[in-house]
Amino acid sequence: MIQDIHDVLKVLTLSLLIFPAGVAAVLIFVAWFDRARSEATVNALVATGYTATVAAATALLALMASQGVERVVVPLGAWVAVGHYHFDWTLIADHLSVPFALFSSMLVALIGAFSRRYLHLERGYLRFYLLMALFGAGVELVVLAGSLDLVFFAWEIVGLTSALLIAFFNERRRPVEHGFLAFVTYRLCDIGLLGAAVWLHHTVGTSAVTAAPTATTPWASFAVPAGAAATAAGLMLLWAAMGKSAQVPLGGWLPRAMEGPTPSSAIFYGAISIHLGPYLLLRAGSILDHAPMAAAAVTMVGAVTALHATFVGRVQSDIKSALAYASMTQVGLIFVEIGLGCRYFALAHIVGHAAIRSLQILRSPSLLHDHHHLEQAMGAQLPKTGGHLERLVPDRLQPWLYRHALERGYLEGIIKDYALGGFLRLFRRLDALDRAWSRAVAQSGPQAARWSRAGRDAREAS
Amino acid sequence: MIWLTPLAVAGALATAAAAIYRASDSAAARSIAVRAVTAVALGTTGITIIELHLAERAATAWLAPPTGLALVPIAFSLTALVIVSLAPLASHPPRTLARVLLLLAVATAALSSTAPAAIAAAWLASTWIAWTEFRERAPGGDAARLFATYHSASSALAVAGAAGLALGSPAVGIPLLIAGIAIRQAIVPLHSWLPQFVEAMPLGIVVAFIAPQLGLYAHLALLVDGIPGEIATAIAATGAFTAVIAAGLGIVQSDARRALAFLIISQTGLVAFGLENHSPVARAGASAAWLALAVATTGFAMTLAALEARRGRLSLHIPTGNFARTPRLAVALLFFGFASVGFPATLGFVAEDLLVQGSVAEFPALCLALIAATALNGITVMRAFLYLFSGSARHGGELDLQRRELRALTIAMMVLLLAGLFPQPLVSLVQPRPAAATDATAAAP
Numbered sequence: 001m002i003q004d005i006h007d008v009l010k011v012l013t014l015s016l017l018i019f020p021a022g023v024a025a026v027l028i029f030v031a032w033f034d035r036a037r038s039e040a041t042v043n044a045l046v047a048t049g050y051t052a053t054v055a056a057a058t059a060l061l062a063l064m065a066s067q068g069v070e071r072v073v074v075p076l077g078a079w080v081a082v083g084h085y086h087f088d089w090t091l092i093a094d095h096l097s098v099p100f101a102l103f104s105s106m107l108v109a110l111i112g113a114f115s116r117r118y119l120h121l122e123r124g125y126l127r128f129y130l131l132m133a134l135f136g137a138g139v140e141l142v143v144l145a146g147s148l149d150l151v152f153f154a155w156e157i158v159g160l161t162s163a164l165l166i167a168f169f170n171e172r173r174r175p176v177e178h179g180f181l182a183f184v185t186y187r188l189c190d191i192g193l194l195g196a197a198v199w200l201h202h203t204v205g206t207s208a209v210t211a212a213p214t215a216t217t218p219w220a221s222f223a224v225p226a227g228a229a230a231t232a233a234g235l236m237l238l239w240a241a242m243g244k245s246a247q248v249p250l251g252g253w254l255p256r257a258m259e260g261p262t263p264s265s266a267i268f269y270g271a272i273s274i275h276l277g278p279y280l281l282l283r284a285g286s287i288l289d290h291a292p293m294a295a296a297a298v299t300m301v302g303a304v305t306a307l308h309a310t311f312v313g314r315v316q317s318d319i320k321s322a323l324a325y326a327s328m329t330q331v332g333l334i335f336v337e338i339g340l341g342c343r344y345f346a347l348a349h350i351v352g353h354a355a356i357r358s359l360q361i362l363r364s365p366s367l368l369h370d371h372h373h374l375e376q377a378m379g380a381q382l383p384k385t386g387g388h389l390e391r392l393v394p395d396r397l398q399p400w401l402y403r404h405a406l407e408r409g410y411l412e413g414i415i416k417d418y419a420l421g422g423f424l425r426l427f428r429r430l431d432a433l434d435r436a437w438s439r440a441v442a443q444s445g446p447q448a449a450r451w452s453r454a455g456r457d458a459r460e461a462s
Numbered sequence: 463m464i465w466l467t468p469l470a471v472a473g474a475l476a477t478a479a480a481a482i483y484r485a486s487d488s489a490a491a492r493s494i495a496v497r498a499v500t501a502v503a504l505g506t507t508g509i510t511i512i513e514l515h516l517a518e519r520a521a522t523a524w525l526a527p528p529t530g531l532a533l534v535p536i537a538f539s540l541t542a543l544v545i546v547s548l549a550p551l552a553s554h555p556p557r558t559l560a561r562v563l564l565l566l567a568v569a570t571a572a573l574s575s576t577a578p579a580a581i582a583a584a585w586l587a588s589t590w591i592a593w594t595e596f597r598e599r600a601p602g603g604d605a606a607r608l609f610a611t612y613h614s615a616s617s618a619l620a621v622a623g624a625a626g627l628a629l630g631s632p633a634v635g636i637p638l639l640i641a642g643i644a645i646r647q648a649i650v651p652l653h654s655w656l657p658q659f660v661e662a663m664p665l666g667i668v669v670a671f672i673a674p675q676l677g678l679y680a681h682l683a684l685l686v687d688g689i690p691g692e693i694a695t696a697i698a699a700t701g702a703f704t705a706v707i708a709a710g711l712g713i714v715q716s717d718a719r720r721a722l723a724f725l726i727i728s729q730t731g732l733v734a735f736g737l738e739n740h741s742p743v744a745r746a747g748a749s750a751a752w753l754a755l756a757v758a759t760t761g762f763a764m765t766l767a768a769l770e771a772r773r774g775r776l777s778l779h780i781p782t783g784n785f786a787r788t789p790r791l792a793v794a795l796l797f798f799g800f801a802s803v804g805f806p807a808t809l810g811f812v813a814e815d816l817l818v819q820g821s822v823a824e825f826p827a828l829c830l831a832l833i834a835a836t837a838l839n840g841i842t843v844m845r846a847f848l849y850l851f852s853g854s855a856r857h858g859g860e861l862d863l864q865r866r867e868l869r870a871l872t873i874a875m876m877v878l879l880l881a882g883l884f885p886q887p888l889v890s891l892v893q894p895r896p897a898a899a900t901d902a903t904a905a906a907p
Contacts, residue, residue, distance in 0.1 A: 032790065032872075080812055080885050082893045085743045085819050087812075123786070149815070153806040160800070163844065170852035176781045177853075183844050187837045194818065194833050202822040427710040434711070438654045441611055442604035 005063065009072040012060040013093040016053055016101050017144060020108075020137035023049030027130040042129050043116050050109035050136065057102035060093060070094060070213070071220060073146065085201070090146030092209055096219040096282055096347065100143040103351050104272045107358055108136040114362055115263040124168060128261065131168075135161040139272055143279060148197040148207035148222065151280065155193055159186035159244075162273055165264040166257045175259035182253040189243025189250065193280075196236035203229045209283070216341050217285030224290045234287045234294025237280060238301065245277030245331050248305040252412045254328060258320035265320065266361040271354040274327055278334045278350055285343055295339045302335025311405040314389070319364045327357055465574045467509055471535045472571035474502045475542060479563035482556050491556035495546040495563065496866060503539040510536055514891070531682075533891060535570050537753045540874055541673050541760045542566045545666045547870030548764035550771030553664040557598070561591050562670040569674030576683040578624035578635075585620050585646070585676055589613045592671045595663060605655075605662035612655035616645035620680065627684060639684060640697065646677035647734060648727045650704040660723035665767035672726055673756045681737055686745075689738070698738040698821075702828040702835075704731030709838035718766055718776035718850065721842055725762075728839055729755050729802065732832060736817045742893055744820025749892035750813035750885075754801065754878065758810055761798030761874050762843075765791060768867060769850065772860040778845060781853025790863045792851040794871050799843030801878045804836055808882035812889065 023046055030037050064072070076089035093101070112132065119125050134157060141154035163186065167179025200207040203225035211221045224230050241247070246254035254274070258265055267273060281288065281298060288295040306329050313325025330353045337346040363370060375382060393401060407413070478498035485491035510532055545562055554562070565588055572584035593613070596606040619642030626635025648656040660668050689697065705728045712724035733755070736748025769791060770776055785792035804814035814836055822829045863871065881888050 032793065034790075078886070080816065080889050082746045082816060082820075082889055083742045085816070087815065153811070156806050160805070160844075167848060167852060171784060171786075171855040173781050173853045176848050180781075180844060180848050184841055187840050187844075191830075191833050191837050195830060198818050198822050198829060198833070201819055202826065423710070424714055427714045430707070431711055431714055434654055434657070438608055438658055439604060441654065442607040442658075 005067055005069075006072070009060060009063060009069060009093070010074045012056045012063070013072050013074050013091050013144065014076075015056040016060070016093075016105070017091065017137070017140050019049045019053040019056065020105070020133060020140050024130065024133040024137045027126065027133055031126055031130055037126060039116070039120065039125055042126055043112070046112045046129050046133055047109070049133070050105055050112055053105040053136075053140070054102070054109050057098065057105055061098050061102055064093070064098065075146075084205075086206075087149050088147065088208065089150060090208065091144040092146045092220060093144065094219045096279075097143045099347065099351060100275075100279055101140055103354055104139045104143065105136065107267065107271045107354065108132060108139075111263045111267055111358070111362075115261070118263055119261065122261075124170075128165070128168060128264070131161045131165050132264065132267070135165070135267065135273075139276070142276055146209050148193070148200060151283075152190070152193050152197055155240075155244075155276070156190065158273065158276065159183065159190065162186070162257075165267075166260040168260050168264065172259075178253065178256035178259050182257055185243045185250055185253045189240050192236040192239030192243075196233050196240065199229070199233050199236060200225065203233070211286045214286070214289065216289050217343060219283075219285070221286035222284055224286050230287055230291040231293045234284070234291040235297060237284050237287065238294060238298055241277030241280050241335075242301060243277075244280075245274050245335070246305075246328055247277070247301050247332065247335065248308045248409075249411045249415060251305065251309070251328055252408075252415070255316075255321045255324040258318075258324060262320075262361065262365055266358040271358040274331055275334075275350045275354060278331065278338060278346060281335070281338045282343055282346060285338075288338070289341070295341070297339075299336050299339030302332045302337075302339060304332070305329070306332030306336065308332075308409050308411075310389070311401060312408050315402065315405040319367050320361070323357065323361055323364060327353075330357070467506075467513065467532075468535050468570050468573035470509075471502060471506050471539060472567040472574070474505065475499070475539075475563045475567035475570065478502070479560040479567060482563075483560035485556040488551040488555050488559075491559055492546060492549060492551060492554070495559050496543075496870075499539065499542045499546050499563070503536070503543050506535050506539045531573055533753060533888065534573055534756075537756045538566050538570050538674055540877060541669065541756050544757070544760045544764050544870045544874050545669055547866050548768045549664070549666045550767055552771060553767070554666050558595060558664055558667060561595050562666045565591050565667070565670035566674065569670075569676055569679075572676060572679055578627040578684055581676075581680050581683060582621045582624035585642075585680065586617055588671065588676055589617050592659075592663075592667060595667050599664075600662050603662060605658035608655045608658050612645050612652070616642045618642075620646070624684070632688060636685060636688060636693075639680065640689070640693070643677040643681050643685075644700070647675070647681075647730045648704075649700055649731065649734060650707045650727065653704070653708070653727050656727055657720050657723040660726070661717070661719050665719075665763050665770075669760045669763045673760050675730065675733070675752060675756070678730070678733055678737070678752060681734070682749075686737060694738045694740075695825075698735050698825055699828060701731045701733075701735030701738065702825070702831045704728065705735065705835035706731075706831050706838075709835040709842070712842040713838055713845070715842075716777060716779045718770075718778055718846060721778060721846055722763055722766060725802065725839055725842055726759060728835055729759065732814070732817060732835065735828065735832065736821065739821045739824055741820040741824060743816050744824075746889055746893035747813050747816030747818075747820055750809060750889060751817060753888075753892070754804075754809040754813045754881075757874050757878055758798050758802035758808070761871060761878075762795065762802055765795040765798060765871070766846075768863070769795070769860075773858060776850055778849045781849045783849065783851040784854050784857035785851040787857050788851070788860050788862045790868065791860075792847065794863065794875075795850070796843070796847045797875060798871075799846060800840065801882075803839040803843055805840075806882075808878045809885065809888070810878070811882055812885040816889070 026045060072093040074091040078086050079089050080087040119128055138154045138157035142151055145151040145154060163179045163183035166182050167176045169175045197207045200222060204223040206223060209220045210223050213219050225233060242250050309325045309328035309332060313322055316322040316325060334346050334349050337349060478495060482491040482494050514532060549559060568584050568588045572581055596609055600606050619638045623635045623639025623642055626638060645652045708724045708728035708731060712721050712728060715721040733748050733751050736744045739745060801808040801810050804810035818829055818832055
């Protein structure tokens with residue numbers, strides 16, 4: 001009986017990956033071979049696939065809770081094995097991954113349903129659903145992954161589909177540039193993730209989730225290298241999480257991502273994508289437990305982001321930017337919680353924040369309508385809410401802070417001028433040198449080319 | 463020892479080249495080439511499958527090169543199929559197309575032997591074929607002169623090095639050969655001929671000359687395990703340096719062809735780095751990367767060529783494209799670009815994962831450089847895709863992929879995806895044989 005239940009749990013876990021991946025595969029096939037498809041067909045496919053995923057995740061959660069199963073491990077075998085190196089595909093369903101898998105599949109399903117009308121007759125209808133399905137499959141794999149290698153595999157897919165969805169309205173330059181900016185940020189931060197995976201292989205021989213739960217990290221986590229190596233792994237993971245979760249100073253892409261369609265914005269900066277950074281840090285709890293400096297860095301980054309984003313968010317004049325900064329603030333706070341070791345609290349915060357923020361973002365195009373509706377119901381203007389910070393900050397400091405917030409803390413200018421600008425200037429100079437060198441060599445090189453030209457001329461003349 | 467399969471494949475490709483060389487009609491020549499190469503690709507695949515099946519009984523040692531190289535003729539024939547199927551007629555008249563096939567024939571023929579003289583002969587032949595294209599196209603131009611300068615030096619060094627090895631004096635042969643290979647493989651700072659070559663030549667010729675990586679084969683056949691430790695480390699470091707510098711240079715290019723050139727240089731650096739590792743994991747990665755890059759880079763370059771034929775010279779200055787009319791061309795560019803920089807679910811991912819994981823014990827710092835280079839190359843590909851296919855509401859009504867193009871690209875995609883999703887059979891084939899392998903990283907904690 002017990003064995004049967006374990007088999008059922010394994011099948012359910014596997015189906016969390018297979019349904020979304022299957023939907024994505026069918027849509028890719030349909031798009032590439034240009035098969036006739038209607039909006040209704042596309043929608044029915046996505047709706048069926050994701051409803052099945054949500055049902056499987058719910059059943060998994062319920063069964064695990066009722067049977068008191070802590071963890072389901074689904075080994076899918078060695079994917080690549082050469083010498084001492086193994087890349088195994090293993091899925092893990094536990095206290096951390098199942099809630100994540102459930103809420104992300106639920107949100108993707110919800111956003112799929114919402115977009116049926118929102119994107120009706122839009123030319124990129126199929127493209128939107130294809131990218132969303134692929135994104136959903138990537139997210140399920142990130143959260144169920146049983147090793148950091150596998151996380152990286154899925155992380156890349158999530159990054160690419162996110163960038164392409166931000167650039168969804170591809171006929172305007174701005175969304176395309178913003179999609180590119182997001183991609184650049186992701187890609188640079190992926191260095192941290194792959195670096196951490198390789199580092200774990202090097203130091204402890206595996207990047208698999210093997211460490212047993214402890215009092216501070218109540219779910220299975222990664223094996224921890226000794227001493228400074230743990231700090232290095234923690235910092236690399238923090239770098240990876242900072243890009244995906246738009247933490248200071250890498251958060252510039254987030255408010256710009258609003259140029260994508262509203263439903264996909266809800267996926268990114270409201271709900272799923274932005275929370276993958278905290279997910280990664282939660283999964284790597286064992287490493288943070290053994291690397292106090294890395295944990296302190298997580299707290300610090302989160303605190304600075306929360307402060308920065310709450311100030312900047314207050315001066316935004318459009319609703320989607322304001323919501324983007326509000327998300328950034330909350331995710332900053334989640335980072336602080338993780339850094340301080342409050343793991344379950346952070347998980348609850350993530351789920352709650354994802355739910356409320358997606359609702360706000362999906363409602364944002366109807367903001368004025370909602371306001372009118374509320375005012376009519378109240379029979380008066382809506383009272384001004386918030387403003388606690390304004391009362392706390394001294395008057396003399398307020399203009400300075402206002403200017404600071406308007407300029408987004410000058411962060412982007414600094415990065416553009418110094419970090420990124422310096423890199424681009426250096427390589428442009430190298431490129432110019434390369435061209436100059438090529439010219440010089442070509443003009444003083446051996447005479448072979450001229451001989452050949454002379455020979456050809458002679459042949460033609462004859 | 464001479465292996466017959468590569469020779470047979472090379473013979474078939476050369477025959478196809480001879481058949482189309484004097485054709486008067488470009489379209490007819492291309493059509494013959496597509497049919498001939500399809501037959502060659504099918505034949506090569508069939509023979510290789512039989513060989514691998516028989517190899518278990520050790521009955522075909524004289525047919526195919528050691529298992530690690532058995533798959534290379536398939537990769538080359540697939541490369542040929544993609545090139546001839548996508549080669550634009552205007553830039554690929556019959557003679558050019560014939561040279562493309564001849565270049566690939568020479569590169570395949572080289573696989574039939576590990577004798578220094580045979581490799582040197584293939585080296586000279588392929589350089590000469592590329593040079594004849596220059597003579598016809600851009601005689602006396604900067605690119606031709608650079609090519610002449612660099613490749614006369616590289617060929618002379620390779621021939622002298624091969625002679626040194628053949629005469630039994632590796633102390634002289636190896637350094638000369640390394641220098642020759644460094645030029646041929648466009649290792650920074652000896653790379654300057656390549657961007658000019660990519661800018662000036664039809665992309666079919668570019669790919670047929672570069673994708674088989676004859677220099678890499680020379681390295682694999684003549685040098686691996688024969689290079690003293692410090693020099694091997696220096697080569698690995700130079701490979702990693704090349705990968706990073708070229709990746710950075712790729713990002714700042716405003717011309718699609720130049721960006722392609724630096725992408726190629728960066729990836730060549732990665733493979734060179736992998737070969738000088740002593741870990742069998744990294745070597746398996748380098749061999750898998752060789753196969754993946756041959757197909758993926760060809761796909762990327764030829765989709766660029768197809769787009770160029772539809773639009774003219776491609777600029778990466780600002781996003782000014784539109785994929786409304788060419789969605790599949792756009793997706794193909796994105797797919798092959800990412801496949802060449804090791805995106806998940808493609809063979810390149812496995813190859814780069816093995817490269818990085820295998821090299822971390824020996825070269826931890828270089829390994830990080832490698833990861834950074836891959837990240838930067840991904841940015842170059844994404845930039846090319848976004849800037850060429852989006853940012854504008856206008857389009858020139860270009861045609862999407864035609865049936866011939868679609869067929870070849872779909873086959874190449876399926877190969878990369880299948881090998882990427884189920885990599886173990888391929889990886890088992892390309893991993894170094896246990897007798898030669900010294901697992902330097904196995905002792906790592």
